[in-house]
Amino acid sequence: MHIDELERYWLIAVSVTLGVFTAALLASVFIFGVRLPSPVGRIDPTDLANTEFAEPGLRDMGNGQYTAHIVAQMWNFMPREIRVPVGSEVLFNVTSRDISHGFFIEAHNANLMLLPGQIAQVRVKFDRPGEFHIICHEYCGPGHQNMFGVIIVEGPATAGLSE
Amino acid sequence: MQAVQLPQRSSAPMVFPRVGMLTSERWLIGVHIISALFALSFGILMGPFQTFRRAPAFVHAFPEWQIPVFSYYYQALTMHGVMNALFFTTFFIVGFSYFVTQRSLQRPINQTMGWIAFGLMFLGLGLILYAISTNQANVLYTFYSPMLAHATFYIGLVLLAVGSWVAGAAIFMTYLAWKKEHPGERVPLAVFAIIVNQIMWQICTIGVAIEILTLLLPASLGFLFVTDVQVGRALFWFFGHPLVYFWLIPAYVSWYTMLPTQAGGKLFSDSLGRVAFIMLLIFSLPVGVHHLYADPGVSAVSKGIHTVLTFVVAIPSFMTAFNVGASLEYAARKRGARGPLGWLFRQKWSDPVVVAQLGGMILFIMGGFSGLINASLTLNIALHNTAWIPAHFHMTLGGAVTLTYIGITYWLLPMLRGRALFSNKMALAQVWTWVVGMLIFGHGMGTAGIAGAPRRTDVGMSPYLNETATFWLNSSAIGGFVLLISSILLYANVVGTLAFSTKPYDYEPPIAHRGDPNSPLWLERWGLWIGITLFLILIAWAPVFVESLNFVDGFNAPFFNPARPSPITP
Numbered sequence: 086m087h088i089d090e091l092e093r094y095w096l097i098a099v100s101v102t103l104g105v106f107t108a109a110l111l112a113s114v115f116i117f118g119v120r121l122p123s124p125v126g127r128i129d130p131t132d133l134a135n136t137e138f139a140e141p142g143l144r145d146m147g148n149g150q151y152t153a154h155i156v157a158q159m160w161n162f163m164p165r166e167i168r169v170p171v172g173s174e175v176l177f178n179v180t181s182r183d184i185s186h187g188f189f190i191e192a193h194n195a196n197l198m199l200l201p202g203q204i205a206q207v208r209v210k211f212d213r214p215g216e217f218h219i220i221c222h223e224y225c226g227p228g229h230q231n232m233f234g235v236i237i238v239e240g241p242a243t244a245g246l247s248e
Numbered sequence: 249m250q251a252v253q254l255p256q257r258s259s260a261p262m263v264f265p266r267v268g269m270l271t272s273e274r275w276l277i278g279v280h281i282i283s284a285l286f287a288l289s290f291g292i293l294m295g296p297f298q299t300f301r302r303a304p305a306f307v308h309a310f311p312e313w314q315i316p317v318f319s320y321y322y323q324a325l326t327m328h329g330v331m332n333a334l335f336f337t338t339f340f341i342v343g344f345s346y347f348v349t350q351r352s353l354q355r356p357i358n359q360t361m362g363w364i365a366f367g368l369m370f371l372g373l374g375l376i377l378y379a380i381s382t383n384q385a386n387v388l389y390t391f392y393s394p395m396l397a398h399a400t401f402y403i404g405l406v407l408l409a410v411g412s413w414v415a416g417a418a419i420f421m422t423y424l425a426w427k428k429e430h431p432g433e434r435v436p437l438a439v440f441a442i443i444v445n446q447i448m449w450q451i452c453t454i455g456v457a458i459e460i461l462t463l464l465l466p467a468s469l470g471f472l473f474v475t476d477v478q479v480g481r482a483l484f485w486f487f488g489h490p491l492v493y494f495w496l497i498p499a500y501v502s503w504y505t506m507l508p509t510q511a512g513g514k515l516f517s518d519s520l521g522r523v524a525f526i527m528l529l530i531f532s533l534p535v536g537v538h539h540l541y542a543d544p545g546v547s548a549v550s551k552g553i554h555t556v557l558t559f560v561v562a563i564p565s566f567m568t569a570f571n572v573g574a575s576l577e578y579a580a581r582k583r584g585a586r587g588p589l590g591w592l593f594r595q596k597w598s599d600p601v602v603v604a605q606l607g608g609m610i611l612f613i614m615g616g617f618s619g620l621i622n623a624s625l626t627l628n629i630a631l632h633n634t635a636w637i638p639a640h641f642h643m644t645l646g647g648a649v650t651l652t653y654i655g656i657t658y659w660l661l662p663m664l665r666g667r668a669l670f671s672n673k674m675a676l677a678q679v680w681t682w683v684v685g686m687l688i689f690g691h692g693m694g695t696a697g698i699a700g701a702p703r704r705t706d707v708g709m710s711p712y713l714n715e716t717a718t719f720w721l722n723s724s725a726i727g728g729f730v731l732l733i734s735s736i737l738l739y740a741n742v743v744g745t746l747a748f749s750t751k752p753y754d755y756e757p758p759i760a761h762r763g764d765p766n767s768p769l770w771l772e773r774w775g776l777w778i779g780i781t782l783f784l785i786l787i788a789w790a791p792v793f794v795e796s797l798n799f800v801d802g803f804n805a806p807f808f809n810p811a812r813p814s815p816i817t818p
Contacts, residue, residue: 086519086768092570099566103559106624110555113626114548121541121548121625124795129804131815159813183815184394184808185477187542187633191700191714196629198542200477201394201805202798205544218712222633222702224388226395226810227322230706 122197122205128180130201138180143167151175155219157186157199160228162219171240174210187222190236198223214240261354266756268666273350276362278664280343281657283366284336285742287373291331292735294324299689299728304718306725307708321706322386322810329389330380333645335373337495338408340653342369342415344498345442347660348505349419351759352436353426358418365414372407375400386810388704390488391464393480394807396816399468402460409453416446434763435772437521438505444525445497447778448490448532451785455486467807473818474803478545478796485536486789493532493561495645497525499652503572503605506656509758510602511595513579516571518764522771524564524571530781531561534788538623542632545796551625553788558623565616572609600675604655607683611647614690615640635721636697638704639690647686651679654738659755661745668751670744678737685730692724 088096113119128136133156141154141163153175156163169175179188181199188197190209197205211217219234264270269277297318300306318324342365346357378400379385385397391405423435423443435443459480466472508515515521537554540546580591596602618640621627631637662669669675697703699716707713707721770776798804806815 086523087517087766088520089517089574092517092520092567092574095570096563096567099563103562106620107556107559110624110626114552119626119629121551121629122544123548124545127798127801129801131804131806159808183806183813184810185392187702189633189700189702191712194629196542196632198540198544198633200481200544202476203478203544218700218714220700220702220712222705224322224704224810226808226813227386229322230708230710233710233712 119194120208122207124203125178125206126204127202128204130180130182133180133182137178143169143175149173153177155179155188155234156182157188157221157232158182159184159226160221160232162221162232162234164234166235166237168237168239169211171211171214171238173238174208176208177206179205179207184225185223186225186232187220189220189222191217191220193217196222211236211238214238261761262350262356264351264354267663267754269663272356272359273347274664276357276359276366277343277347277660279366279370280339280346281660281664283370283373284339284343284653285657285739287331287335287339289739290377291328291333291336292738293732294318294328295332296728296732296735298324298328299725299731301706301708303722303725304708304713305722317381320383322388323380323383325704326386326388327380330376332650333389333491333495334405334408335376337645337649337653338412339369339373341445341494341498342366342412344501344653344656344660345415345419345445348438348501348759349422349442351757352439352761353422354761355422355426357422361414361418361421365411365418368407368411368414370411372404372411374404375407376404379404390484392484393459393463393467393475393477394805395810396464396468396807399465402465402468406457406460406465409457413450413453416450419443419446432769434765434767434769436505436760436763437515437518437767438501438760440522440763440772441497441501441504441525443774444529445494447774448497448529448781449494451778451781452487452490452494452533455483456488459483459487467816473806473816475805475807476796476798476803477805478543479793481540481543482536482546482789482792482796485539486533487536488539489536490532492641492645493528495649497528499608499649500525500568502652502656503568503609505760506758507572507602507605508575508579510599510605511576511579513575513582516574516578519767519771520567520571522767524567526771526777527564527567528561529777530784531557531564533781534784535561537788537792538625538628540792541625541628546792547795550788550792550795555623555625557784557788559620562616562620562623569616576606598672598676600669600672600679601655601658603676604651604658604679607679608648608651608655610683611643611651611686611690614687615643615647618643618694631697633703634697635693635701635703635717635724639692639694639697642686642693643690647683647690651682654679654682657742659757661742662749662753663755663757665746665749666753667745667749668753668755670741670749674737674741674744678734678741681730681734681737685727685734687727688730689724689727692720692722692727696720696724 141156144152181201186199195207217236221232379398385401387395387397504521535558577591580594585591585594696717701717
């Protein structure tokens with residue numbers, strides 16, 4: 086099969102570029118530690134009362150570490166608001182009670198699908214004080230556009246504002 | 249050697265008029281193109297109104313503004329997605345594939361099968377229009393479980409799929425009969441690509457057929473009450489990514505086999521075109537998990553494998569960029585273009601058929617690069633389900649594919665009617681408003697997405713939108729307005745051509761009757777390519793299904809009507 090010389094160069098350039106992209110992605114995972122949502126466990130969505138999600142909320146694990154359990158349902162997050170001091174690291178365990186929802190924290194690398202039957206997990210460090218919305222980004226019925234939560238990161242800048 | 253001599257079948261090729269159509273051709277292809285434009289008219293008009301609904305400035309300026317369907321965001325969005333992405337495309341692809349196959353191979357498509365296929369698909373269209381317009385199917389075009397729509401929605405989808413299978417079978421039969429009569433000959437590149445497209449389609453629709461027939465349809469009829477949402481999503485995206493190549497390949501057929509002639513030149517390389525199509529067949533199926541990067545039930549290893557394969561499936565598109573680009577350069581230099589880049593500007597800017605395809609390519613550059621960003625699994629965390637995603641696929645599906653289909657319509661519709669296009673100027677204005685509108689819309693949506701605006705959300709009144717996202721969503725409504733003008737120009741020209749055009753039709757469609765004899769014949773060893781495809785599917789998808797199926801508890805997620813926060817119980 087005849088391949089034109091210029092086209093051969095083009096194909097090599099394209100392959101090298103895509104190879105560099107792949108290497109950059111591998112670096113983002115193995116060197117910079119970006120984590121993707123991965124299976125952490127299953128749950129019966131009709132029986133959350135008998136699971137770790139029976140009482141959703143924030144737990145202080147000490148040393149600036151927190152664990153949050155959040156339940157998404159049509160059309161709110163439980164709990165709706167979380168307060169943590171600046172510099173803390175929160176391990177979010179999230180699931181859905183009914184249909185699919187989304188979990189997106191503004192200005193932070195947290196982006197999860199919440200599916201009934203699956204526990205989704207993400208670890209987020211809050212370095213900046215401020216109010217960040219948790220947005221449900223997966224269509225979940227007519228109230229979808231009003232489904233959100235808030236993470237208040239309290240620090241030197243907002244300490245005076247909070248009650 | 250056969251002992252009994254069978255009566256020799258006539259192998260005289262069917263003769264098609266050079267300009268104009270046979271009656272059988274006009275009817276069978278005509279109903280598909282008209283049905284496609286009918287479906288598109290519902291979908292295309294919803295689009296601009298959704299950009300208005302998503303613009304906080306607009307919603308605050310006109311809080312009382314309510315038009316049935318148009319203003320009910322999720323109903324309109326379901327209509328927009330289902331009509332544009334599933335029905336317009338499928339009707340158009342089937343009609344166009346029949347046209348190209350018949351004309352290239354000079355053999356008719358089996359008319360009975362063609363009409364049965366059309367009947368099934370058209371009935372499906374009717375049922376879906378009923379389900380969506382009566383507000384019983386607000387499940388968007390991805391119809392994820394455990395949200396449930398009315399049964400007519402799923403039956404409509406099944407009829408569309410089965411109809412397209414029958415159409416595919418009719419195309420295969422025509423090809424095989426041609427092959428038998430022309431041993432050792434290369435099939436024309438256009439038909440080669442259409443065969444690739446149909447093989448891919450028959451394989452990928454199995455995923456969505458399983459999802460609908462075993463989960464969604466039984467549930468909507470009241471026989472099933474639990475499901476597994478992760479499995480449903482995996483089945484959908486087994487189908488969902490090849491679906492985008494099902495749309496793209498017919499556009500590539502036009503770019504590879506028609507545009508070079510329309511632009512005044514010839515195709516640079518027939519063989520590498522074939523290689524690109526074979527790569528699209530092999531690599532469009534084992535990549536669907538790139539839609540599931542944020543899903544909790546799929547392992548990071550599977551996500552990584554699908555990422556690499558997604559980069560591989562970008563290669564045939566880069567090859568297409570070179571091949572089609574070189575063909576356009578050749579055509580322009582023949583007309584006297586000078587300098588290294590002079591050919592870019594020396595195109596046939598007065599021919600709407602050419603300009604529509606070039607406009608599609610301009611948008612496809614944005615679509616291709618944003619697609620590579622989406623495919624990058626860790627970058628995707630910043631973008632999954634934000635407005636960036638629809639910005640991306642309005643450059644690919646809404647840009648490259650739709651504009652190319654519109655370009656094809658600008659010669660095919662006049663050919664069906666036997667009259668020239670109503671207005672070339674209107675068509676040119678339509679194409680450029682489409683390109684500009686899509687760029688404004690896409691830039692606004694993409695930037696708002698990076699700022700955190702979610703996709704598929706009626707965000708005009710949302711309490712959580714930040715200022716950056718609000719500003720750019722408002723700007724994308726301007727794009728929506730330009731696109732509304734473009735859509736009106738498109739339909740004015742369609743109606744004008746069908747009803748008011750008086751000029752005679754004198755355009756000969758560029759159809760090749762044979763393939764390049766220098767192209768390697770092994771590229772037509774379909775058994776080999778299908779085998780490799782199935783092998784890659786097994787490697788890439790088996791782990792996904794094994795890890796997402798819950799072998800311990802079975803299905804345990806109840807179904808829901810999206811309007812009510814309580815499960816559907818027996």
